Each structure stands twice: as C-alpha cells, then as structure tokens.
Amino acid sequence: MSTEPASTPAASPAAAGLSIIVPVYNEAANLPLLHGRLLAQAASFARSRGLRIELVYVDDGSCDASLSVLRGLKSDGVDLQVLSFSRNFGKEAALVAGLDHARNGALLFMDADGQHPPEMVEQLVSLWLDDGFDVAYTAKAHRRNEPALRRFFVREFYRLLNWGARHQIPPDAGDFRLLSPRAAAALRRLPERNRFFKGLSSWIGFKQICVPYEPAERLHGMSSWSFKSLVGLSIEGLTSFSVAPLRVASVFGFIFAGTALVFGLTIMVEKLIWGIAVPGYPSLMVAVSIIGGVQLIMIGVLGEYIGKILSELKARPIYFLAEHEVRAAAPAPEPK
Numbered sequence: 001m002s003t004e005p006a007s008t009p010a011a012s013p014a015a016a017g018l019s020i021i022v023p024v025y026n027e028a029a030n031l032p033l034l035h036g037r038l039l040a041q042a043a044s045f046a047r048s049r050g051l052r053i054e055l056v057y058v059d060d061g062s063c064d065a066s067l068s069v070l071r072g073l074k075s076d077g078v079d080l081q082v083l084s085f086s087r088n089f090g091k092e093a094a095l096v097a098g099l100d101h102a103r104n105g106a107l108l109f110m111d112a113d114g115q116h117p118p119e120m121v122e123q124l125v126s127l128w129l130d131d132g133f134d135v136a137y138t139a140k141a142h143r144r145n146e147p148a149l150r151r152f153f154v155r156e157f158y159r160l161l162n163w164g165a166r167h168q169i170p171p172d173a174g175d176f177r178l179l180s181p182r183a184a185a186a187l188r189r190l191p192e193r194n195r196f197f198k199g200l201s202s203w204i205g206f207k208q209i210c211v212p213y214e215p216a217e218r219l220h221g222m223s224s225w226s227f228k229s230l231v232g233l234s235i236e237g238l239t240s241f242s243v244a245p246l247r248v249a250s251v252f253g254f255i256f257a258g259t260a261l262v263f264g265l266t267i268m269v270e271k272l273i274w275g276i277a278v279p280g281y282p283s284l285m286v287a288v289s290i291i292g293g294v295q296l297i298m299i300g301v302l303g304e305y306i307g308k309i310l311s312e313l314k315a316r317p318i319y320f321l322a323e324h325e326v327r328a329a330a331p332a333p334e335p336k
C-alpha cells in the first residue's frame, strides 16, 4: 500500500490546495478577528500562487457562543467547514477531526486565540511550495512570558521524553505547523487513539524544518490548559513516545538491589569477623519503607502503560460530531 496519492508529475504542488484547521474551545471573542485575518491571507494566496484555501473550524464542545459565531462566518474566497463535537473531547481530538475531514492536500494547524500569527502562514507555505519541506513546524523563540516553574517542567519533560530515544522530538515545538500532502497522508495512517500530535508529526519523518516565532499574547480569555491538564498531556506524551519511565524504574531497581546487597554483606562480615550485632530496627524500617514507596511508584508507572493498552484495545472513536456544515467558497471581494 502506498502512502502517497498518485500525482501527475506536471501538476504544481499548489494544485493540492491547503486546509487550515483551527480547534475552537470557548473562543467566541477571538474568532471574528482571526477569521478576518485568515480571509485576507487566503485572498492574497489565491492571487499570488493560485493556492486554494479551505478553513476547517472544529468546535470542541464550547459552552460560549463560539458555534453560532462559526455558523455566521463569511466564506468569501475560501471553502469553509464547521465541525462541532457532541461534547468537549480536547484539543488533540479536535486536531484529529480536522485531519479526518480536511479536503485539501496540505494541512496547516493553528490555534484560534491569535497566539499563532496568521501572517506567518505565508512563510510556512513558502517553505512547502518553494523549498520542498514536508513538515514546517514552529517553536516558541523563548518562554520568557511563562512562569519559571512551567519553564522548568517543560525542559525536564523533553529531557525525559528524549532520553535514549532513537527519534528525538524537538523541544518547544508547537502545534502550529504545516504538513505537505504526503506528510498528511502519513499522519492519517497512524492508527493510535491516544494522540500526542507534536510527537506523531515529528515521528513520521520526511523533510522537516523548525521556524522560531515570537509567541503573541492571547487576544481574549484565558488558556484552557490548567496545571492538571498539562500534567495529563505530558503523561500522554511520555507514555506514547518513550519507555523512559520504565527505564527509570529499572535503574532504581538496580540501585536499590545493589545497595541492599552491599549492606547485607557488610552486616555479615561484621557479625562473622568482629562479632558486631546490628542494633535496632530504625534502619530496617527506613530501608523497608523506601523500597515499598519506590515499588508503589513503579507500579503506578506500569499502570499508566497498561491503561493505555486498555484504551487502545477498546478502540472507541476519538470524537463524535454533532454538526457538520460544508460551504463552498463565495466569490471573493475585489481587492481594493
């Protein structure tokens, strides 16, 4: 089976078109501005490159007016799809829905809150069309505006994720990225239900390039990632991409077993040669409780992997659609 759609050598890559996928969760205040900026970009692409643009908005069960704002968006010069979930399934699920429904060859993923500047789309498209890259991903140039604790955890997360891994996942890469048609086709062939999008789109390979960018402030509202959900995503990323936590368990096991052996030998030698009896229980209690605690942690680590196997086995759908609207492009307004 081939991953690539058959293409005629003469067809220019731009003929595949581009679908821009935007996950939306409570972004009613941000959508009109973002949409306006995207329409302006799309109009300029249509003129300069003959590139057809489709916008795919995925409403991830928002509780505000996002869905009615989406329904009212104009489709001047762009094809438009509005998908709406039956409940909040999470950003990763929204990205999968976009991947499943996009009708153009190349894909671009961006957030709805204005933190991913639509003006950068041009640079990403040029890396694909002019320089032949398959995955153009962006990475925050710095994290100065984030709390120190979060920066620390992010750094350590990537260090653990990439520890001893054959395939390194670039640190700080974001979900704001462009995939060429063949990269998008490869991503669609990955069957897993537990998704860690950044990891998967790096894992598929092909020609990849990193574009640093200055993260903008959110236009309105607050980030919907709480500390708890970030911990959840990190565990997701770690357990789907790395066996480092299991390896840490083995390393701990060796260290404790080694120490216990040396300790035991010392006691035997002391008793047999010098007749010194080991006094008291405190040292024994400490040793037992340390080993017990470490074992509990490691059972938890194993549990994470077993839970993942269970959820893959159940093979439930990743999301359910409540609504799906497809609109063809309305005639674009004349450029002023």
Ligand code: UDP
Residues within 6 Å of the ligand: 022, 023, 024, 025, 026, 027, 060, 088, 089, 090, 091, 094, 110, 111, 112, 113, 115, 222, 223, 224, 225
């Ligand atoms: N989002 C989503 N489902 C969720 C949470 C977030 O689709 O459950 C969307 C959100 O609307 C935005 C993007 O994912 O377009 C990034 O979310 P956010 O800005 O809250 O995350 P951050 O920028 O802090 O990583």
Ligand code: MG
Residues within 6 Å of the ligand: 111, 113, 115, 218, 223
């Ligand atoms: Mg954001």
